[in-house]
Amino acid sequence: MTTATFTGQSEEPAPGSQASYLTAEGFTLRSWLLTKDHKRIAILYTISITLFFFVGGAAATLIRFNLVTPPGLFQPDTYNRLFTMHGIVMVWFFLIPSIPTTLGNFLIPLMIGAKDLAFPRLNLLSWYLFVIAGVLGLIAIGAGGVDTGWTFYTPFSTMYSNGYVVLALAAVFVSGFSSILTGLNFIVSIHRLRAPGLTWYRLPVFCWSNYATALILVLATPILAITLALVAVERLLKVGIFDPALGGDPLLFQHLFWFYSHPAVYIMILPGFGVISEIVPCFARKPLFGYKFVVWSSIAIAGIGFFVWAHHMFVAGISLYAGLVFSLLSYIIAVPSAIKVFNWTATLHKGWISFDAPMLYALGFIGLFTIGGLTGLFVANLAFDVHATDTYFVVAHFHYIMVGGMVSAYFGGLHYWWPKITGRLYPEWWARIAAILIFFGFNLTFFPQFILGYLGMQRRYASYPPEFQIWNVLSSAGASILAVGYALPLFYLGWSLWRGQKAGPNPWAATGLEWRTPSPPPPHNFDVTPTVTRPPYQYRPDPEPQDV
Amino acid sequence: MSETPLAPQDLGRLHLEPQYATARQQAETAAFGMWVFLATEVLFFGGMLFGYTYLRATFPEGFAEAARETHVIIGTINTVVLLTSSFTMAWAVHAAERDRRRATALLLAATALLGLLFLGLKGLEYYKEWEEGVVPGLNFHKDGPNAHVAAMFYYLYFMLTGVHGLHVTIGIGLVALMAVRAWRGGFSARYYTPVEVTGLYWHFVDLVWIFLYPLIYLAGRSGP
Ligand code: HEM
Ligand SMILES: [Cu+2]
Numbered sequence: 001m002t003t004a005t006f007t008g009q010s011e012e013p014a015p016g017s018q019a020s021y022l023t024a025e026g027f028t029l030r031s032w033l034l035t036k037d038h039k040r041i042a043i044l045y046t047i048s049i050t051l052f053f054f055v056g057g058a059a060a061t062l063i064r065f066n067l068v069t070p071p072g073l074f075q076p077d078t079y080n081r082l083f084t085m086h087g088i089v090m091v092w093f094f095l096i097p098s099i100p101t102t103l104g105n106f107l108i109p110l111m112i113g114a115k116d117l118a119f120p121r122l123n124l125l126s127w128y129l130f131v132i133a134g135v136l137g138l139i140a141i142g143a144g145g146v147d148t149g150w151t152f153y154t155p156f157s158t159m160y161s162n163g164y165v166v167l168a169l170a171a172v173f174v175s176g177f178s179s180i181l182t183g184l185n186f187i188v189s190i191h192r193l194r195a196p197g198l199t200w201y202r203l204p205v206f207c208w209s210n211y212a213t214a215l216i217l218v219l220a221t222p223i224l225a226i227t228l229a230l231v232a233v234e235r236l237l238k239v240g241i242f243d244p245a246l247g248g249d250p251l252l253f254q255h256l257f258w259f260y261s262h263p264a265v266y267i268m269i270l271p272g273f274g275v276i277s278e279i280v281p282c283f284a285r286k287p288l289f290g291y292k293f294v295v296w297s298s299i300a301i302a303g304i305g306f307f308v309w310a311h312h313m314f315v316a317g318i319s320l321y322a323g324l325v326f327s328l329l330s331y332i333i334a335v336p337s338a339i340k341v342f343n344w345t346a347t348l349h350k351g352w353i354s355f356d357a358p359m360l361y362a363l364g365f366i367g368l369f370t371i372g373g374l375t376g377l378f379v380a381n382l383a384f385d386v387h388a389t390d391t392y393f394v395v396a397h398f399h400y401i402m403v404g405g406m407v408s409a410y411f412g413g414l415h416y417w418w419p420k421i422t423g424r425l426y427p428e429w430w431a432r433i434a435a436i437l438i439f440f441g442f443n444l445t446f447f448p449q450f451i452l453g454y455l456g457m458q459r460r461y462a463s464y465p466p467e468f469q470i471w472n473v474l475s476s477a478g479a480s481i482l483a484v485g486y487a488l489p490l491f492y493l494g495w496s497l498w499r500g501q502k503a504g505p506n507p508w509a510a511t512g513l514e515w516r517t518p519s520p521p522p523p524h525n526f527d528v529t530p531t532v533t534r535p536p537y538q539y540r541p542d543p544e545p546q547d548v
Numbered sequence: 549m550s551e552t553p554l555a556p557q558d559l560g561r562l563h564l565e566p567q568y569a570t571a572r573q574q575a576e577t578a579a580f581g582m583w584v585f586l587a588t589e590v591l592f593f594g595g596m597l598f599g600y601t602y603l604r605a606t607f608p609e610g611f612a613e614a615a616r617e618t619h620v621i622i623g624t625i626n627t628v629v630l631l632t633s634s635f636t637m638a639w640a641v642h643a644a645e646r647d648r649r650r651a652t653a654l655l656l657a658a659t660a661l662l663g664l665l666f667l668g669l670k671g672l673e674y675y676k677e678w679e680e681g682v683v684p685g686l687n688f689h690k691d692g693p694n695a696h697v698a699a700m701f702y703y704l705y706f707m708l709t710g711v712h713g714l715h716v717t718i719g720i721g722l723v724a725l726m727a728v729r730a731w732r733g734g735f736s737a738r739y740y741t742p743v744e745v746t747g748l749y750w751h752f753v754d755l756v757w758i759f760l761y762p763l764i765y766l767a768g769r770s771g772p
Pocket of ligand 2: 261
């Protein structure tokens with residue numbers, strides 16, 4: 001192959017004289033909707049997923065309303081539509097894109113010292129796909145909703161459901177391509193655009209975690225896409241391979257669905273690991289303990305995550321032998337997750353800890369994720385799962401990880417990098433109040449659900465026996481606290497956009513390339529491509545010089 | 549080759565984006581991006597191939613019976629057509645690398661035409677299948693004890709070849725676009741990344757067919 005090289009400098013304004021990414025292209029709608037700047041695309045994503053967070057949250061509110069009294073408020077059919085809408089919106093339109101498309105899009109190029117992602121147009125395209133998918137989803141909801149649960153199990157989804165299943169499938173299908181393009185961009189950028197001196201082992205863990213996530217996005221999402229397409233065709237033409245009445249096999253659907261969806265649960269936690277691994281060293285003023293272990297455990301999770309899917313099918317009719325193997329593999333995948341918890345804890349040990357809001361979220365994350373992970377081991381146990389499957393125990397398990405873990409990490413990261421993104425400091429006192437409310441509200445909402453599940457309350461029913469009421473009332477009470485906690489940042493972060501104190505380039509005295517450029521950063525991130533000379537997180541004993 | 553500075557008229561043609569330091573970095577990154585995309589594609593087809601394998605293992609006889617009735621002659625000709633198109637594609641990239649503008653454009657055009665031929669033959673096959681009444685859901689008139697298995701086989705057959713055909717169609721569009729750009733002198737030995745990347749995609753589409761061919765046409769004809 002010929003190797004043509006062009007080493008001219010592209011034109012750069014003089015340092016200090018330039019506008020930030022927020023002002024440089026102007027304020028017109030057009031400049032936002034046609035932008036190729038990864039930072040602006042991150043903002044577009046943030047606005048979109050915030051919207052969906054509140055749509056999904058509205059459904060959750062109604063679900064908790066319904067469950068305050070044993071007979072329930074809504075018709076069962078309405079209730080089915082509510083929890084389905086909640087699941088679909090929260091999984092595909094909030095949690096999967098949450099950290100990667102917002103903080104990831106914004107920060108990865110900054111952290112690797114690049115001017116943008118490798119394929120900026122593809123990045124914008126992925127946002128448009130997301131919007132199209134979101135509109136399809138909202139139409140499905142507006143038209144009357146779907147009652148299949150987020151899992152679209154066949155043959156219910158293909159033959160019996162009377163909801164707008166095909167529209168919802170189309171929405172998830174399109175959102176899948178948006179995810180794939182984001183993942184592709186991350187993988188390629190991290191491989192190819194790292195600044196001079198930024199070796200793999202100098203890469204911040206946030207990049208590693210998003211890299212591991214991107215691997216899953218690229219390798220698992222297509223399976224979901226094609227599976228959902230097959231379901232849609234089967235529903236439309238009444239031919240196919242999943243419905244037993246046609247000779248097909250519903251277990252085949254479950255295998256395909258979980259072959260995507262178990263790895264997908266790691267899409268919904270690995271980026272959170274990345275955020276926590278940035279915050280903990282900064283607020284403990286210590287290097288991350290066991291950097292290489294943290295890094296490789298992310299990669300291990302991404303890899304092993306592809307081989308545990310059938311633990312969602314223990315009672316669906318797989319063989320006992322298969323059950324044993326998948327149970328064992330599920331135990332194994334808990335090991336790398338535990339390694340991370342140990343590493344964060346060890347980082348705290350003898351640290352100079354300060355309890356700013358990002359750190360509060362991070363500490364909350366560590367505790368809640370640990371509970372979620374440990375109860376994962378409970379349900380990975382064959383005998384226990386026969387008792388717990390399809391109960392609120394499972395619901396509590398995954399909410400501890402997805403909400404207690406990932407949403408906390410997202411909020412933590414949003415606060416931590418808020419000064420970088422907006423150039424303003426957020427009001428610390430309010431932020432701490434919100435973090436504390438969220439932590440307590442969360443536990444009050446979901447801990448009772450462990451008890452409910454253990455006592456035998458089934459998930460996905462609109463009504464329940466009266467003896468379960470007390471725990472349900474506690475849970476709904478917790479949910480209202482949680483709702484306040486989640487709504488607060490909307491106000492004080494919004495306020496800080498105009499009134500917040502101006503942030504310097506590095507308000508946390510943090511390491512990492514993103515802090516070595518003005519806040520908010522200029523359009524192409526760095527005046528001069530930075531050079532990296534040392535490993536990340538050099539907080540002590542030798543803080544990183546600020547003037548490099 | 550040595551990294552000599554470029555003549556000014558070449559600079560514009562490199563389309564160097566700001567996030568890249570050198571044209572070489574940009575070119576290699578584009579190719580790498582295509583590889584990652586193809587990894588996604590492998591899994592996309594993989595989901596259906598898993599379904600095929602799973603069901604064929606469950607219903608070996610019904611699958612063999614249905615697969616015996618596929619149009620192996622057309623399938624075989626189509627295999628030859630696609631393999632030839634991969635050859636012309638590879639040759640086109642080779643020509644582009646050597647700055648042979650006309651050869652590049654003509655070879656790309658040949659590739660696109662072979663792709664069209666493939667689609668035409670595939671369409672003929674679909675037409676025959678419609679006549680035979682083996683299109684599940686729309687026109688299916690088989691009976692017998694294994695009819696429902698045949699329906700699943702043909703369902704997967706249409707899904708697999710349909711999605712593959714969609715890929716061929718996109719590929720033809722891309723290759724034709726490259727042919728036009730090449731003809732107009734849009735590429736040079738220093739800048740032909742789009743041709744190369746399109747080539748990767750085209751070879752992949754061909755490779756998928758190499759997997760589909762035995763699964764569809766030969767499965768029922770092997771053995772006693
Ligand atoms: C520590 C490793 C983990 C193990 C061993 C584990 C194990 C399990 C098992 C066995 C089930 C099935 C329970 C049943 O249906 O009866 C389950 C369900 C679930 N887990 Fe986990 N899990 C782990 C981590 C995670 C993580 C990190 C997430 C999300 C970020 C997650 C999200 C879920 C979800 C969403 C479900 C329920 C799916 C549904 O049926 O709707 N899990 N987990
Ligand atoms: Cu799982």
